[in-house]
Amino acid sequence: MIATEAKAILKIEDGHITMPKGFSAGGLHCGIRRKKLDFGWIHSENPATTAGVYTLNAFQAAPLKITKECINKSKEIQTVVVNSGNANSFTGKQGLLDALEMQELAAKKMGVDLKHVAVASTGVIGVSLPMDKIRTGIQSIGNPDHEGVENFEEAILTTDTVTKHIAVQLEIDGKTITIGGAAKGSGMIHPNMATMLGFITTDAAVEADSLQNALRTVVDKSFNMITVDGDSSTNDMVLVMANGQQKNEPLNEAHPKWLLFLQALQMVSEGLSKSIAGDGEGATKLIEANVKGAPSELAAKQVAKAIISSNLVKTAVYGADPNWGRIITAIGYSEQPINPDKICVSLGDIEVVRDGCPVDFDEADGKRYLEKETVLLNVDLQNGIGEATAWGCDLTYDYVKINASYRT
Structure with a gap:
């Protein structure tokens, strides 16, 4: 654990990714899976500084490539759309075109810049996305029946048996900063960014390079320290979005509360990681x-x-x-x-x-x-x-x- 003021961080009971100011989420059943929710989204009221860490598997799925490129170029994401049941991995040129269409449709629906949309998929490898169902899912964003963080948490699951969520609060520059997280992962879990999707949100203002460094630091002590079965997948990533709505002085390594923020981010990452490990496929302990x-x-x-x-x-x-x-x-x-x-x-x-x-x-x-x-x-x-x-x-x-x- 990163040594700093542990008592200054409050873990929120039943905390989640929409507790930070300015974030919303939802999920629905669009038909990829038989009955379970299979399409979800996270949205920030403004573009959020975003960092990402990705699977080390040599075969990286189309959605991951799209998201990675967007973050590398713009450093900001406003909307994330996710489907479960189909990984859109090892699907060739068509898979890339489908991921791009998924991104474009979401940008139009949410009224955001194309470069500010991240896409993610999880599920079976080697099967083309059913784009008619994806289109239906994207067009249903905004329907009040589908809003709610619980819907998002369920929509991203595959063989998971429980949803995974956490949130903590801390004070920086006289502002109450919240960091929330959600994740999926149950099988094909092994150190080095294996089969998981992790989403972390915060209303803190954080400089882009510092946020990327922070994410790498905490991932090495959390997501990269879990295993279920020794298999690493093709789609998996952890994203952290910082929308700055609490208007603190932008955080970086020189900020006097940087180590406190880093420890809070570590707590969220470690909490999600332990939830994934404990929910390993068939696991009892x-x-x-x-x-x-x-x-x-x-x-x-x-x-x-x-x-x-x-x-x-x-x-x-x-x-x-x-x-x-x-x-x-x-x-x-x-x-x-x-x-x-x-x-x-x-x-x-x-x-x-x-x-x-x-x-x-x-x-x-x-x-x-x-x-x-x-x-x-x-x-x-x-x-x-x-x-x-x-x-x-x-x-x-x-x-x-x-x-x-x-x-x-």
Whole structure:
């Protein structure tokens, strides 16, 4: 966590992306999916300074390319339109034309500049967008029946079982600044911007380059520190929009409250990330791997990622089997500097390894602990000051069922 005035940030109960001043959102069913909502939008009353971070998959979908180009050129977005059920990925030239039409129609409908419209899609890869349905969805924006942040949160989901949202408030320059977030993600989740869409809004004024730097910083400590199944997708991005409606002095790295803003943004990103990890396909438990005493922060990150990515660790947690040898194995193949004689491991508060040696513990206590909804796996390498946290979930029978019948 970024060290600063943590008590100065208030987490809002049931917070969401339209809590920041000047933002609205909505969603509807346009027919891409059988029954569920499948088209949504976010709109700012004025163009918002926007930053983005994108999947590292070599195959980047058409909507992502369009959005990335717009943000790189204008640094501002006013409207975001999103569909679920179809990724518009690996769809060739027609896919790019469809994403462009989606952008153009939304610009006309919302009365905004074309360069201020971002598009996003999520769903099945390799299938052309049903543009007749997309057109219907865009033309329905503004219908009071479809307005509301809950509709947006539902419209962006695929195999998710719950919506994901958060908001925090803090004071800067005598102004109450709000940061809100929404996300989708349940399967094909792995560190390095995997299958997720994340949308963050704030009514703070933030300089464009500083906002981009801030997003990269928090993503590396949140969205890039989660995994569900080791797969990375083609469409995924996190966007942060700052519309400046609270009229604070524009934030940048020289502002006295910059670190406070950065921590608030980190809280929103981390909250969304943990919600995604905990809602992994078929998951019953959230796993948190805390690593300290590493030679560097990078080494700590790699060890933490190795632990949460291990299918053997994930299945042991699912079965509530306190088989700590699986954690040791994952640490060992993390390819980081390790001294086996110094490692300490605990399951929550239950110490199982001390200074590289097994510790006698009650297996029944270990089993009861692993039956909890949130499981902490704590590792001290005693080899430096680097530390990091990563999040994942257990691996269950239902994961196989969900993905074996994803298209049916």
